[in-house]
Amino acid sequence: MPQDTAPHAQLAPNLAEVRRRIADAAKAAGRAPEAVTLLAVSKTFEAGAVSAALDAGQRAFGENYVQEGVAKIATLASLREELQWHLIGPLQSNKTRLVAEQFDWVHSVDRLRIAERLSEQRPLGIASLQICVQVNISGEESKSGFTPQETDAAVLAVARLPQLRLRGLMAIPEPAEGEAPSRAPLAAMRKLFDQCNAALSAAGLAPMDTLSMGMSADLETAILEGATMVRVGTAIFGARDYAGAGKGLAR
Ligand SMILES: *Cc1c(COP(=O)(O)O)cnc(C)c1O
Numbered sequence: 354m355p356q357d358t359a360p361h362a363q364l365a366p367n368l369a370e371v372r373r374r375i376a377d378a379a380k381a382a383g384r385a386p387e388a389v390t391l392l393a394v395s396k397t398f399e400a401g402a403v404s405a406a407l408d409a410g411q412r413a414f415g416e417n418y419v420q421e422g423v424a425k426i427a428t429l430a431s432l433r434e435e436l437q438w439h440l441i442g443p444l445q446s447n448k449t450r451l452v453a454e455q456f457d458w459v460h461s462v463d464r465l466r467i468a469e470r471l472s473e474q475r476p477l478g479i480a481s482l483q484i485c486v487q488v489n490i491s492g493e494e495s496k497s498g499f500t501p502q503e504t505d506a507a508v509l510a511v512a513r514l515p516q517l518r519l520r521g522l523m524a525i526p527e528p529a530e531g532e533a534p535s536r537a538p539l540a541a542m543r544k545l546f547d548q549c550n551a552a553l554s555a556a557g558l559a560p561m562d563t564l565s566m567g568m569s570a571d572l573e574t575a576i577l578e579g580a581t582m583v584r585v586g587t588a589i590f591g592a593r594d595y596a597g598a599g600k601g602l603a604r
Pocket residue numbers: 394396417441442525568569570584585586587588
């Protein structure tokens with residue numbers, strides 16, 4: 354599949370630059386660089402780009418579309434032990450089985466029914482499926498996710514499902530102009546995260562350790578506001594061409 358390494362020549366320097374941005378932001382926030390995990394968002398990019406990024410030391414990859422992700426997981430089956438696959442895009446109930454069987458993490462749990470199905474369908478004998486509950490922090494009509502008011506109850510319910518391990522919260526804030534409007538939803542997520550952890554603790558349940566927010570354009574701000582996992586696509590792989598996306602086609 355990776356016929357030619359030349360198309361991926363920019364990957365290692367891009368990854369190094371993103372890691373430098375993460376370390377600088379963590380330092381500025383008085384946090385350890387290791388406190389922030391980089392998730393490389395490989396959606397629309399071929400399996401060869403993923404294996405090239407793995408060669409550059411990147412292990413965690415995010416996919417938006419179930420079919421495309423499953424196709425890449427199959428192509429890279431021989432590297433399965435080294436790779437960690439995260440679903441970060443919308444998940445419909447008719448696709449939960451594939452995800453429960455193939456992925457390591459799901460960040461986009463936006464309904465309890467989806468979490469219940471993932472728990473029922475996660476095969477016994479393998480690690481629990483790691484879960485982030487998605488929050489519609491900007492209250493956008495078009496975005497999925499629980500409202501902030503619903504999130505407490507959602508995390509308590511997910512934490513009790515047997516084949517899942519609740520890890521955190523995920524958000525895709527609405528892009529905003531200017532410093533304060535960009536920071537507000539990220540700060541609100543941090544507050545909600547702490548509030549949910551207090552509720553989990555009061556119920557005798559394990560706390561969450563993951564706040565998944567921040568992308569190519571806003572990872573510094575997200576880290577300043579407490580992100581522990583940033584999801585970065587463009588700054589690593591370059592601009593996306595959506596022609597084959599969602600069809601499981603490797604470009
Ligand atoms: C595509 C995507 C990203 C990465 O976005 P970039 O701006 O390319 O870094 C992160 N999170 C989600 C949910 C995405 O769909």
